[in-house]
Amino acid sequence: MCCVKCFMLLCLTFMSSKIAICVRITRLEVPEVVHLGDPVVLDCDYTVEGDEGLVVKWYFNNTSTLIYQWIPNTKPLTLGILRGRVNLEYSASSDTNSVHRALHITKPGPDLSGDYTCAVSSFSSEDKKTKRMLVVAPGKSLELKQEFREKGVMKIVCSAEGVYPQPNMNIHVNNSEVNNSVLSIQKRAGLFDIEVMADIPSLTSPEEFSCELHIPQANYTIRKEAVFYPFSANSCFLPNNHFILTIFLFLCSIWY
Known part of the structure; x- marks a missing residue:
């Protein structure tokens, strides 16, 4: 009797294991990481x-x-956030049981960053797997410039637009980070505009500046470098004097 029970138990165990593997995600x-707007499967x-089933x-x-x-x-x-954003004609396989198993997203945006779970089921079993995707926008441009505020002080400005996810940004002078910088971040249409400003003493000699934008989640970094020169008040007025002289000569030619 005991042997019969053991045999039946083994049969049930075997049958259960067979049912459990009817569907399996391989x-x-x-x-x-994908770039903003680049098609992805x-x-x-x-x-x-x-x-x-x-x-x-x-x-x-x-x-x-x-x-x-x-x-x-x-x-x-397609439903919800993917409605109208998937190529429904895409075929992942010639097998009739898996032709449209995949998602062909034509223009991924930052709102599509997140966890994706695939669930395959039949009448007898189901299997699920999940992975995360991040949609990255590196920004349209990275600008580094100098502005003159007042005597003895100049302003360094670094900025970028259309970045995702939220980045970090800093300014360096001669490979040393500027500590008194002010960071400003604004979100627009799901993307971030970022700007960092720093006031420093006016230069007495040429200095090398750099701006670094870093997106930690994507392990993405971009850097821009520039050499700025001391400001000369005389050089600022030379173009204006030249312009005035040109106008004067032109008027003289008309009058005489």
Whole structure:
């Protein structure tokens, strides 16, 4: 009797293990970092024993926010944040059970940064895997310039627009960081505009300045360098005097 019970238990265990592997995700490809506006494919490859009740679903940030669903032999469906942002004609495979398993996002924006969960299920089993994706905007330009405030003081300004996620920025002079800088950050249309300013004593000789913008989450850094020269009051007025002289000569030619 004991042997019969053991045999039945082994059979049940074997059958349960077979059911558990009916659907299995073998590969989830979600890029860690993508650039703003660059098309990207999020792929979810799987094996399935039989196709009864097969459904592929994608979730964003948690398993209650459904953004994509596909059932074989039907058209894919996009929802929520992905509506209108996925190429529904994209084919990840020629297999009818996995043709539209992937997400082909045509123009990812910063709002699509987050966790993506692929869930594949059938009538008998389900498997899920999650990975994170960050959409990075390095900014349109990085500018470094000098401005003159008053006698004995000059202002160094570094700025960038359209950055994501929120970056860090600092100014260096001769490879030493300027400590008295003032940082200003504004968010516009989901992206960050950043500016750092520092007042320093007027230069007495040429100095090398640099500005560094760093996005920690993406391990991204960009640097701009410039050599600034001492300000000369005389050089500032020379163009104006030349302009006045030109106008004077022109008027003389008309009058005489």
